[in-house]
Amino acid sequence: MTVTEAIRARRSVHSYDPSRPVSDEQLRELIELSTLAPSSFNLNHWRFIVVRSEQGKRALHEASLNQRHILSASAVLIVLGKIDAHEDVGRFVDDWIGKGYYPDDSHLGKVSSEFYGLNPTVQRDEAIRSTSIMIGMMMLAAKERGIDTAAIIGFRPPEIVEAFDIPDNYMPVMLLTVGHELKPPPERVIRLGYDEIVHVERFDRGRG
Numbered sequence: 510m511t512v513t514e515a516i517r518a519r520r521s522v523h524s525y526d527p528s529r530p531v532s533d534e535q536l537r538e539l540i541e542l543s544t545l546a547p548s549s550f551n552l553n554h555w556r557f558i559v560v561r562s563e564q565g566k567r568a569l570h571e572a573s574l575n576q577r578h579i580l581s582a583s584a585v586l587i588v589l590g591k592i593d594a595h596e597d598v599g600r601f602v603d604d605w606i607g608k609g610y611y612p613d614d615s616h617l618g619k620v621s622s623e624f625y626g627l628n629p630t631v632q633r634d635e636a637i638r639s640t641s642i643m644i645g646m647m648m649l650a651a652k653e654r655g656i657d658t659a660a661i662i663g664f665r666p667p668e669i670v671e672a673f674d675i676p677d678n679y680m681p682v683m684l685l686t687v688g689h690e691l692k693p694p695p696e697r698v699i700r701l702g703y704d705e706i707v708h709v710e711r712f713d714r715g716r717g
């Protein structure tokens with residue numbers, strides 16, 4: 510399956526076949542592959558909690574407005590974003606410099622002061638943005654392997670934080686259910702067409 514084919518074939522699955530599990534090895538491969546995704550300043554903001562137990566899935570189900578596909582999924586990934594990932598910048602900058610990307614560590618100061626600095630909004634945005642790009646890649650890698658997924662943001666974060674003992678410097682960005690669909694989902698829901706979403710050179714407010 511090509512990337513194009515995976516993009517066309519991927520759908521959000523809301524009902525999984527419990528008789529077709531996704532193995533730990535398959536999950537590991539998916540995580541290792543999708544974390545080749547780019548991230549802001551290469552800070553690798555992502556962390557994962559793999560939930561397979563009935564008890565864990567029930568806790569997620571309750572915190573997520575009783576979305577039933579959480580219970581039928583083979584596994585649910587709680588995808589976390591590290592809010593203070595900029596604190597780790599030294600390690601990544603050393604790697605860049607060691608590999609000849611940059612001649613010195615001038616980026617280090619920029620990350621910690623000018624860009625992320627003391628700005629909690631940027632820190633949070635970046636934890637979400639970089640992690641979300643990775644999740645999109647994971648959905649496609651899964652589809653290529655015949656594995657189905659669905660992203661979930663309809664949850665109450667404090668309940669997940671408490672139930673899974675998540676430290677303050679991490680946020681649950683998204684849940685990703687993983688499994689094999691029970692039956693094909695209905696026809697794809699609408700997408701806005703090219704002419705509705707593309708503006709040329711500047712925003713055309715007449716089409717706003």
Ligand SMILES: Cc1cc2nc3c(=O)[nH]c(=O)nc-3n(C[C@H](O)[C@H](O)[C@H](O)COP(=O)(O)O)c2cc1C
Pocket residue numbers: 519520521522576659660661662663664683697698
């Ligand atoms: C960030 C994000 C969060 C989502 N959260 C939920 C959710 O909480 N519950 C749900 O049923 N679907 C959720 N979805 C799935 C969307 O409803 C779905 O992607 C959309 O309807 C398009 O359908 P498709 O993915 O099958 O193309 C989410 C999708 C994204 C990208």
